[in-house]
Amino acid sequence: MRKNKSIRSLVRETELSTSDLIYPLFVVPGVEVKEEIPSMPDNYHFSLDLLLEEVAELVDLGIEGVLLFGIPKSKDEIGSRAWAKDGIVQQACRKIKDEFPELLVITDVCLCQYTSHGHCGIIEDGYVQNDATLDNLAKIALSHIEAGADMVAPSDMMDGRIQAIRTKLDQSGYQDKAIMAYSAKYASSFYGPFRDAAHSAPEEGDRSSYQMDPANSEEAMREISLDLKEGADIVMVKPALPYLDIIRRASDQFNAPLAAYNVSGEYAMIKAAAKEGWLDEEETALESLLSIKRAGAEIIITYWAKKVAKLIQ
Numbered sequence: 001m002r003k004n005k006s007i008r009s010l011v012r013e014t015e016l017s018t019s020d021l022i023y024p025l026f027v028v029p030g031v032e033v034k035e036e037i038p039s040m041p042d043n044y045h046f047s048l049d050l051l052l053e054e055v056a057e058l059v060d061l062g063i064e065g066v067l068l069f070g071i072p073k074s075k076d077e078i079g080s081r082a083w084a085k086d087g088i089v090q091q092a093c094r095k096i097k098d099e100f101p102e103l104l105v106i107t108d109v110c111l112c113q114y115t116s117h118g119h120c121g122i123i124e125d126g127y128v129q130n131d132a133t134l135d136n137l138a139k140i141a142l143s144h145i146e147a148g149a150d151m152v153a154p155s156d157m158m159d160g161r162i163q164a165i166r167t168k169l170d171q172s173g174y175q176d177k178a179i180m181a182y183s184a185k186y187a188s189s190f191y192g193p194f195r196d197a198a199h200s201a202p203e204e205g206d207r208s209s210y211q212m213d214p215a216n217s218e219e220a221m222r223e224i225s226l227d228l229k230e231g232a233d234i235v236m237v238k239p240a241l242p243y244l245d246i247i248r249r250a251s252d253q254f255n256a257p258l259a260a261y262n263v264s265g266e267y268a269m270i271k272a273a274a275k276e277g278w279l280d281e282e283e284t285a286l287e288s289l290l291s292i293k294r295a296g297a298e299i300i301i302t303y304w305a306k307k308v309a310k311l312i313q
């Protein structure tokens with residue numbers, strides 16, 4: 001059954017397709033900025049004026065969704081630039097939607113890029129204040145949707161934020177806008193390159209009082225189940241490769257669209273090894289994404305999206 005190409009493709013169980021992929025984009029203030037992110041080669045910081053060129057290329061390649069991250073020009077204690085009408089992500093949503101109304105625009109909803117302390121919520125007594133943060137998260141989500149986003153993706157890991165966001169969107173007339181919940185998001189070292197890219201590393205401490213303990217699997221099922229009850233339309237496991245078991249469990253246990261985030265560190269590892277000549281970049285990238293899909297994710301958020309779209313075209 002493995003003798004030649006045609007028989008192998010006849011019995012192949014999993015197929016990767018461009019429509020499975022979502023490409024993250026980093027938007028920064030300024031003009032004429034297209035700067036490569038050192039720890040994530042081939043991924044860039046774009047200013048608003050150059051963003052559309054990149055998006056046009058993605059659309060041409062058949063990529064159907066992007067996930068937007070903003071790097072604001074200023075930060076404060078509560079992260080108020082995150083819900084500003086003229087904030088960086090809000091402007092990017094308007095620009096992209098004007099030009100490419102068909103492209104699915106998803107926005108990351110979090111505070112860590114916007115707070116001076118770099119944590120994902122309001123800090124008091126050295127701890128993130130879960131309930132006090134919910135209203136701000138809902139405000140961010142609404143501001144993105146008002147700017148034209150199709151879907152919001154809360155990545156903060158506060159309890160109850162899906163319900164807070166769903167209620168806010170519904171009350172504002174946006175019953176038809178979707179939520180992709182970062183449900184099982186682990187406190188992972190694999191986010192290192194992203195935190196360089198987004199300038200969002202916590203000044204003090206780490207995120208283990210709100211992100212999940214890598215040792216836990218049952219808890220991931222509880223988190224996903226809660227998010228679905230609160231109104232999540234898509235649930236996510238993050239990171240992907242070190243958590244394929246969680247993806248598989250989630251896909252067996254829940255009847256909901258499942259996304260996996262192939263995070264910055266997973267990407268950087270392959271890039272670094274390939275640069276040394278120790279791994280074949282394209283083969284390894286394709287195999288990684290295929291394994292995430294085989295584990296049960298229907299949607300993969302990945303920095304490889306553009307490259308892989310070219311490869312499988």
Ligand code: PBG
Nearest residue numbers: 110112155190191194263264265
């Ligand atoms: C924001 C956020 C992070 C990532 C996505 N959204 C960083 C974090 O939680 O520290 C990580 C993405 C990646 O590593 O590619 N909270």
